Amino acid sequence: MKITDVEVIELRYPGWTGETFDGSYDNCLVLVHTDQGITGIAEVDSVPSVIRAIIDAPRSHSHAYGLKDAVVGQDPLNISALWDRMYDLTSYYGRRGVVIHAISAIDIALWDLKGKVEGKPVSELLGIKKRDRLLAYGTVYPLGETPEEVRFNIDRGLKRGLKAIKIVADPHWRHDLNKTERLIRTAREHVGPDIKLMCDAATAWTEAEQGLPLVPIFRDNGFLWLEAPLPIDDLAGHARFAGQGVPIGGGDLGLTTHYEYEAAFDVGRIDIAQPDVTMAGGLTELMRIAASAKTRGKRVVTHGYKSNITIAANLAFLSQHWDDEPAEYSTSESPLRWELTNERFDLGPDGRIAVPTTPGLGVSLNQQTIDKYRVG
Numbered sequence: 559m560k561i562t563d564v565e566v567i568e569l570r571y572p573g574w575t576g577e578t579f580d581g582s583y584d585n586c587l588v589l590v591h592t593d594q595g596i597t598g599i600a601e602v603d604s605v606p607s608v609i610r611a612i613i614d615a616p617r618s619h620s621h622a623y624g625l626k627d628a629v630v631g632q633d634p635l636n637i638s639a640l641w642d643r644m645y646d647l648t649s650y651y652g653r654r655g656v657v658i659h660a661i662s663a664i665d666i667a668l669w670d671l672k673g674k675v676e677g678k679p680v681s682e683l684l685g686i687k688k689r690d691r692l693l694a695y696g697t698v699y700p701l702g703e704t705p706e707e708v709r710f711n712i713d714r715g716l717k718r719g720l721k722a723i724k725i726v727a728d729p730h731w732r733h734d735l736n737k738t739e740r741l742i743r744t745a746r747e748h749v750g751p752d753i754k755l756m757c758d759a760a761t762a763w764t765e766a767e768q769g770l771p772l773v774p775i776f777r778d779n780g781f782l783w784l785e786a787p788l789p790i791d792d793l794a795g796h797a798r799f800a801g802q803g804v805p806i807g808g809g810d811l812g813l814t815t816h817y818e819y820e821a822a823f824d825v826g827r828i829d830i831a832q833p834d835v836t837m838a839g840g841l842t843e844l845m846r847i848a849a850s851a852k853t854r855g856k857r858v859v860t861h862g863y864k865s866n867i868t869i870a871a872n873l874a875f876l877s878q879h880w881d882d883e884p885a886e887y888s889t890s891e892s893p894l895r896w897e898l899t900n901e902r903f904d905l906g907p908d909g910r911i912a913v914p915t916t917p918g919l920g921v922s923l924n925q926q927t928i929d930k931y932r933v934g
Contacts, residue, residue, distance in 0.1 A: 559592050559594050559596075559633060559634060559635065559675070560592060560631055560632065561591070561592055561629050561631065561632050561633075561634050562591050562592060562593050563590075563591040563630065564588065564589070564591070564613055564625065564629060564630065564664060565590075565591060566586065566587070566588055566606075566610040566613050567586070567588075567928060567932060568584070568586055568606040568607065568610065568932070569584060569585040569586070569587065569606070569894055569898075569927075569928065569931040569932055569933065570583070570584040570585075570606075570931060570933045571584065571892055571893065571931060579699075579760070580863075580890055580892070581603050581863060581864060582863065582864060582865070582888060582890035582892035582894055582895040583890075583892045583894065584606060584894070585601055585606065585865065585898065585931075586602045586604065586605075586606035586609045586663070587600070587601050587867075587928070588600045588601070588613070588660075588664060588667055589667060590634060590664060590667040590668060590671055592634055592671065596671055596675060597667075597671065598634070598666075598667035598668055598669070598670040598672075598918070599667055599867065599919070599922075599923060600662075600665075600666035600667035600670065600836070600840075600867065600871075601663065601666075601864055601865060601898075602659050602660065602836045603659075603834055603836045603837055603863070603864050603868070604656055604659040604660075604836070604837065607934075609660050609663065612624065612625055612657055612660040613625045613660055613664075614626055615627075617647075618650075619650070620647075621646070621647060621648070621649045622647075622648065622650040622651055623648060625644055625648065625660055625661065625664060628644050629643070629644065629664060634668055634671050634672070635668075635671075635672050637669060638842060640664075640668060641665055641842045641843070644661045644664065648661070653815075654814050654815065658814035658815060658837065658838065658839050658843075659837045661839060661840065662835065662836050662837055662838065662839050662840040662843070663836060664840070665840025665842050665843070666835065666840045666841055666867075666871050666919075669683065669684075669841045669842075669871075669919070670918040670919045671918070672918075673919065674918040676917070677917050678917060679874065679914055679916060679918070679919075679920055680841070680870075680918060680920075681873070681874040681875075681877040681878055681913055681914075684841065684845065684875060686878055687877050687878050687913070688877065688878055688879070688882075689876075689877050689882060690877070690912065690913050691908075691910040691912055692876050692877065692882070692883075692884065692910055693722055693908075693910050694720060694721075694722065694884065694885055694887035694903075694905055694910065695720065695722035695723065695724055695756065695884045695885070695886060696715045696720045696723055696724070696886075696887045696888070697723075697724045697725075697726060697758060697863065697888070698711050698712055698714065698723055698724065698725050698726065699726040699758075701725045701726055701727075701728065701745070702741070703728070703730065703737075703741075705740065705741065705744040708741050708744045708745055708748065709748045712725075712745060714889065715889060716749070716753075718905060719906075719907070719909055720753075720887065720889075720905065721908065722753065722755075722756070722782075722884055722909065723745075723754070723755055723756075724755070724756040724757065724758050725742075725755065725756075725757050726757070726759075726760055727757060727758065727759045727760055727762035727763075729762050731762050731763075731772070732762065732764075732768040732769075735771055738772060739775050742757075742772070742775050742776065742779060743779060745779075746779040746780065751780075754782055754884075755780065755782065756781055756783050756784075757776060757781055757783075757784050757785070758786055759785065759787040759788075760786055761788060761789050761790075763787055763788055764789070765788070765792075765795060766787070766788065766792075766795040766798040766799065769799070773799065773803065773804050774803070777802070777803040781804055782805070783804065783805040783806065783807045784799070784804050784805070784806055784807070785806070785810065785830070785832055786807070786808055786811050786832075787799055787806065787808075789811075790808060790811055790813060790822070793821060793825040794825070794826075796808060796822070796827065796828055797825065797826055797827040799827075800827035800829075805829035805830055806830070807828060807831075807832045807859060808822055808826060808830070808831070808832060809822055809828070809831050809832045809833055809861075810833070810834055812837075813838065814837060814839060814843075815839050815846075816839075816843065816846040816847045816849075816850045819831050819833065819838075819847045819850060819851070820850050823850070823851070823854050823856055824854075828856070829857060830856065830857040830858070830859050831847055831848075831851050831856060831858045831859075832859055832860065832861045833847050833858070833860060833861065834860070834868075835860060835862065835871045835872060836864065836868055836871075841871060841874070841875060844860070848875075848879065857881065857883065858879065858881075858883065859884065859886075860872045860875060860876065860883075860885070861886060862886045862888070863886065863888045864888065864895070865888075865894060865895055865896075865898040865899065866896075866898065866899040866902070866903055866921050867898065867899060867919065867921055869885065869887065869888075869903050869911070870899075870903075870914055870920050870921045871919060872885050872886065873885055873913045873914065874913070874919065874920075877913040885911060887903070887905070887911070893931075894931060897924055897927045898924055898927050899921040899922060899923060899924055900922045900923070901920065901921045901922065
């Protein structure tokens with residue numbers, strides 16, 4: 559079996575301006591085709607036109623290939639070797655950032671393809687499956703600026719059946735500690751003691767001093783973690799949050815490959831790696847990040863705010879992961895979030911999602927949705 563083509567499909571919701579922080583209103587699908595008519599599918603949470611350029615580019619020299627040129631003609635089932643080949647042949651202009659995003663998409667598509675060829679779900683290809691259902695957590699954004707708005711916005715998540723909710727900080731949190739504490743306590747009081755809560759600071763603070771006073775409030779209200787407290791380059795600032803009684807997560811806003819995560823563990827002292835499988839290097843690199851985390855006694859809770867394709871990839875990884883960690887469940891209202899695949903991941907009464915059991919990722923593309931939102 560040989561790879562014959564790598565197809566890039568750009569999607570965009572009409573009128574989307576990209577002015578808010580929600581990557582679900584555009585998308586970039588990557589399809590790996592073979593000479594046996596079997597195709598692997600993936601998506602990537604990045605800039606679609608840039609991903610297309612990286613994949614379709616003609617080679618410039620021996621270490622500056624376009625990714626299609628790097629993989630066409632190769633055996634798609636030799637995934638680890640293909641990952642290393644893509645990484646090496648883009649080393650002159652890649653190694654981090656958006657090139658890794660593009661490699662991620664091809665890698666995920668290769669795992670989907672391999673599962674289809676072998677008649678196995680990707681969860682069984684990655685390791686020994688330990689669980690069939692995973693707790694879902696959804697992000698509530700914006701949280702609101704009054705207790706009334708907090709209750710209203712959290713209800714959007716509760717109505718979906720979520721048993722775990724992640725609230726998101728706003729920049730105004732740094733200016734009025736008393737107001738912010740009231741909003742955090744309102745969130746806990748509204749959901750009660752049985753709903754799990756987390757907080758995504760989303761780099762609302764530019765320096766540690768702005769966020770550290772809130773850590774005891776998160777601790778007292780039983781928050782499971784605080785993620786992205788600062789811009790990810792400020793590893794020294796992250797380290798100042800360590801040991802304060804609330805686990806610190808990081809990486810979802812830009813880290814790629816195990817090399818960057820190891821620096822975040824060792825220098826930034828984060829407790830939880832939060833890689834996005836479509837950005838950090840795909841499932842192959844996600845397994846490497848997990849191995850680095852395990853040797854350091856750290857956790858891995860994957861990020862994913864795209865469509866059911868990303869959810870399926872995360873479920874495959876988390877189902878065989880050593881700990882029973884929750885899976886992110888995007889609550890975006892974009893139709894690309896909900897209508898891109900023919901399959902749905904409905905929440906059960908326990909707030910958990912069933913792990914796919916069909917070959918590959920367990921999802922297929924809805925051609926009507928692609929036709930409706932395709933651009934270019």
